[in-house]
Every structure is written in structure tokens, then in C-alpha cells.
Amino acid sequence: GAVVSQHPSWVICKSGTSVKIECRSLDFQATTMFWYRQFPKQSLMLMATSNEGSKATYEQGVEKDKFLINHASLTLSTLTVTSAHPEDSSFYICSASPGRINQPQHFGDGTRLSIL
């Protein structure tokens, strides 16, 4: 079945550091990938839609200069949390689908980010 790989799984770093998270579709091409954030005991919140070869579409309230998204190929999207602060600590998950939009998404393993 479709597999989405996310790396790294865990990141612990100092405040002010920029952190890059990679999301790869391993056995299919994805023109669109999605980035979510999940705080403890809360549901997944869509942050942005990553579009291959064009700018990402950000959800309301998500700072595009804070969360940089690059989707340079059909199998890779990256999310960079710039100058991360403790309030950015969260579980970040990407998803992609080999099918049409509104089809089930396959999720990466997630990245647990802790900013000290």
C-alpha cells in the first residue's frame, strides 16, 4: 500500500533554532501533500497544503514566514519551522494520497518537536 515517510521522528533543540522536517511519498507521486499540527489531547489541525512546483496554501492563522514549505519534487515536501520557540513544540504530521483529492490520506509517522 501507499507509504509516506517522515523524518525526523523526534527533535529536541534550543529556542531560536530552525528545524526542517521531510515528508516523502515512497511508492507514489504526490502533487499535493498536507501538513498538520497536533497539540496534546487535541485533534489534527491542518496548517497548509503543499503544492508541487508552486506556493503552499496556508490555513488562516498559520504564519507562512514562520512555517516555510517547499515541495520541489513529486515525492518530497519539507516543512521548516524557523526560529522555533517553546510554543511551537507539537506533533507535526504530513499526509499524501496517490489518488484524487478527497481520497483517504496516508500519514507519515509524525515528528515530535520539543523546543527548550
Added chain:
Amino acid sequence: RKEVEQDPGPFNVPEGATVAFNCTYSNSASQSFFWYRQDCRKEPKLLMSVYSSGNEDGRFTAQLNRASQYISLLIRDSKLSDSATYLCVVGQGGKLIFGQGTELSVKP
């Protein structure tokens, strides 16, 4: 009003019990519907898609009522391994909208 609302939970049930989860969505233009399962500190995994005709997969039955904008999931003969958070997910405008999840704990 939240776009996708679920029973707040948690549900604590004994093994073998039947448990039902309810979900409502606010956007009548929603196009696709799913139940996902999320284990603690893990990514969500697709449990099943939900169709207007209703669909069943082993012990799991999902139903959709578009007129009422209501989705349900029924788990029969629950197992310890069913313990997880169940997420109601609605697709609209090319995006997935997640409910807050209902936690299920199945006890021996």
C-alpha cells in the same frame, strides 16, 4: 460551531461490548467521509471510508446520513486492541477536516 463534532468520550467498555461513535458535520457540501484510528503518540491510520449505503468491515460498521449530516461507527465484540482514539474525518474542498476524536478504552 465546529466543522466536525464527535462524542467527547472517553468510552470505557469491557471486552466483547458493542460501542457506537457519533459524528456530525456542518458543511453540507462535504464530499467524502472517513473514520481514522489514532494510537497514543502515533499517526492516524485509515480505518474505513464511509458511504451513503453504509459499509461493513468485519466487526466495524460505518454509516452516513447526508440529510442529517451524521456519521456513525459501530464496533461489535470489542477487543483490547481496539483501544485508541477514533477520528471522524470529512473531506471538503480538497482538504480533510478532523473531529476532535473519541477515546475508547477496552478493559479485560
